[in-house]
Amino acid sequence: MSVSKFVVAALAMSVSAVALGAGAHGDGHGHGQGAKSGEPGKASDAGRSITVQMYDNYYEPESIEVKPGETVRFVVENKGKLVHEFNIGTPAMHESHQKEMMMMVEHGVIQGGKLNRDMMEMDMGNGMSMKHDDPNSVLLEPGESKEVVWKFSEKSSIEFACNVPGHYQAGMYGEVNFNSGDSRVRSLADASKSLNTAK
Numbered sequence: 516m517s518v519s520k521f522v523v524a525a526l527a528m529s530v531s532a533v534a535l536g537a538g539a540h541g542d543g544h545g546h547g548q549g550a551k552s553g554e555p556g557k558a559s560d561a562g563r564s565i566t567v568q569m570y571d572n573y574y575e576p577e578s579i580e581v582k583p584g585e586t587v588r589f590v591v592e593n594k595g596k597l598v599h600e601f602n603i604g605t606p607a608m609h610e611s612h613q614k615e616m617m618m619m620v621e622h623g624v625i626q627g628g629k630l631n632r633d634m635m636e637m638d639m640g641n642g643m644s645m646k647h648d649d650p651n652s653v654l655l656e657p658g659e660s661k662e663v664v665w666k667f668s669e670k671s672s673i674e675f676a677c678n679v680p681g682h683y684q685a686g687m688y689g690e691v692n693f694n695s696g697d698s699r700v701r702s703l704a705d706a707s708k709s710l711n712t713a714k
């Protein structure tokens with residue numbers, strides 16, 4: 516689902532959507548699989564799995580370490596009593612997605628511990644819907660579990676976060692730390708060594 520589609524869908528079904536739509540419009544671009552956060556990965560390329568448990572309102576583990584370019588299979592489990600999201604993105608992407616999820620709450624798609632999946636599937640006209648189906652994210656009811664396979668890009672500022680209204684603000688996000696500076700430092704050192712020998 517693209518942001519623009521989402522905003523149009525919300526406009527079509529809401530009286531109060533003018534203000535909401537305007538809010539989501541400004542920095543809506545770049546949501547989803549932005550080059551900065553990585554891209555959907557293939558399960559067969561994943562070298563390891565990380566189990567992420569979601570509680571009200573925090574993650575276990577609180578942060579993760581990855582290598583640039585690494586594909587990781589995340590097994591996401593909602594152990595809380597509320598609907599939670601696991602979403603990999605830049606802080607700007609999360610901020611923009613929070614506006615979309617606010618609309619999902621206002622339209623009754625997210626109701627505390629329940630998701631109205633029928634409403635998410637509903638055709639709002641022109642094939643638009645309130646589906647939450649971006650590959651960098653899962654939205655789960657209590658007790659549900661789903662996988663996200665993600666290929667991280669180069670080192671950048673990325674967080675995993677829950678954009679259900681109020682949860683990010685309550686601290687429901689974690690750092691993605693890139694841990695491979697070593698090889699680059701080494702190759703720089705090698706490069707300068709060979710420059711020196713060439714003199």
Ligand SMILES: [Cu+2]
Pocket residue numbers: 572598599600677678679682687
């Ligand atoms: Cu949450």
